[in-house]
Amino acid sequence: MKVITLIVGIIAIAFIAWWFLGKHDASVEQAKVNSTNQTVNIQVKGGYSPEKVVLKKGVPATLNFKRLDSSSCLDHVIFSDLGINQELPKGQVEQVKIDTSKAGEYDWECSMNMFHGKVIVK
């Protein structure tokens, strides 16, 4: 019994290390662009999907965040480089406008800095 527990425990540790700490691909989404603007819908549930958003430079962009998660961790989305701190009431779509005049990478994070996402303007 104890030997089995020990083996199961060690397997669990290995799994946790691999699952959380190993390298995994994040979901990427290209913005839907039309001539006047581009939008991306981002679902907020246990993190962000997609976690990486690619925007076209020079086209006004809107990210539509919709929070479906009750965790208070995720109740704000913060773009520290852009000075954006947007409250995300649960179940509502909140628009975040991104200035795409300059190419670059802008990180976003939850209010406790545990979940992250990234906007790439190019």
Add this chain to the structure above:
Amino acid sequence: MKITTRFWISLVLSLPMLVEMIIHPFTGWMLPGGNWTMLAFTTVIMLISAGPFVSSAWSAFLKHHSNMDTLVALGTMITYLYSIYAMFTGRPVFFETAAFVITFVLLGQVLEAKMRSNASSAISKLVNLGAKEALVKRGTEFVKVPISQVVKGDLIQVLPGQKVPVDGRIVSGTSNIDESMVTGESMPVAKKAGDQVIGSTINQNGSFVIEAEKVGNDTMLAQIIEIVKKAQNSHAPIQKLTDKVANVFVPTVLIIAIITFLVWFVFLNKSVPTALNYAVSVMVIACPCALGLATPTALMVGTGLGAKKGILIKNGEILEAANNLTAIVFDKTGTITKGKPQVTDVIGNKLVVLQVAASLEKLSEHPLAPAILTAAQTENVEMKDVTDFKAIEGHGIKGIIDGKTVFVGKPEIDQYTVETKMSDAITKLQKEAKTVVIVAMDDKVIGLIAIQDAPKETAAKAISDLKAEGLKTVMLTGDNRQVADSVAKQVGIDQVIAEVLPIDKADEIKKLQHNYKVAFVGDGINDAPALTQADVGIAMGSGTDVAIDAGGIVLIKNDLEDVVRALKLSKKTFKRIKLNLFWAFIYNILGIPIATGLFAGIGFTLSPEIAGLAMAFSSLSVVISSVLLGKAKI
């Protein structure tokens, strides 16, 4: 469901179990229905109150992420499921543990959410400052229109007690205006036609009409809000460590919890419940939230507090840099001095001397001309007509008044006869670092005018305060050494770098940076390169867009004491960040080993309930500590 509702449900259903736990040892009282009642209550708590933790943790898990919810969900689910198994196999149950942990964690989150909105209140206060309507001239009448419809060039009437709606210039009327909400200046400021007014300040007694100059996002208030927003959400370099820790925190804690279980159960031969208790305690006590909240909340409160006093610190990086400064460099003109040269002495027949000088200077564009003209105006001197006006580059100006050749210029010109009395006066005035001009008529010096840009009243006090903080004080100026030295002496500055061209100021800062961490204080007009070069650029008073862009700290008032306050605020905020981080780290570093049962040998252990309570209050205490910073005196 709202977090508050989840908390109350959980509290109400936990209370009977708490009562039983406390009085059972004394009276033997048990809940009616025993384990079945506990199972029912706890199941409701797990479904309604803890459900969101579990679903959040699961969606995060699918994305290879983990957070606090992961720990809480796993810890309580394990306890709950084990208790059900234990109940049906006739072993002791501990439903109440799961229930209490959920209650405590939710209590912490409810309080924390309140405190967090408290910490970020500065921005909404600023936003609410803005006026909603304005009395705008349309045709011949002033009519009320929403603020969004006001455009540049509109004439706007401001009545007593009203807010000035936008930035502009007074065209008619006078009043006293309370500008404290924007500049932090507590005394009302008297304003007359031609003066600038700032939007959202309050008109006290008079009525006046302004011409709108800046509206919408260009107003000073809008710019301040923009800066504060960016500052409050910026990162401080000190956070980097916590960011790294946060990424591996939860998985590491999970691994420690498994090891804890294995050690107690497999190696120390304890029962499953005992080993499980320790493992769950580990999961529940670990608190990544406190780490995540330590820096942003303090930064938010600190920068918000500054904004209230007219001190805008741009971001966390600047705030941190402001803590390591060893030298502070001031621009002279307009920063240490008032920036407006004034006539201090007139030697000779005052009225005649001023009349001749002012009549000539009226035609000149020399920087000292306004000082002489102002002095002539206050003495009510009548201007004479000048013919044959001529500027002699680098020397002075000459012309003919009433048939006599007159000259105003540098005393170094030796073609005029100077009486000993006059030449003694020149030497004396120059020793006082005043700029002296001679006024000559027909080859003879008839008088002298001394002009000086006097230091600000608050300069000496501010400099001595900065020295008391251990900073080396330096003055950087394009002026000549004698004038610079004298001003430096008056206000107590340590070192003077004089005769520096504006374009070389940044290089001088660079030289100082070999030995010092340098802050540069300037009014921004031609200081932008120096402001950018310095470790911390402090732009003062001018409110020019260039300075706001170049400065790391922007002072809205033109008060040197605000430099002292800004540095003090940075120090206090940074200290608070360090204190928060210290507690958040030490809490986890001490809490986790205790929870594993490492000190069980000396009877020192933590039950999961207590661990849950400690966890809830560790993140709460960090937020409270940040909010308290808002009460600090600066």
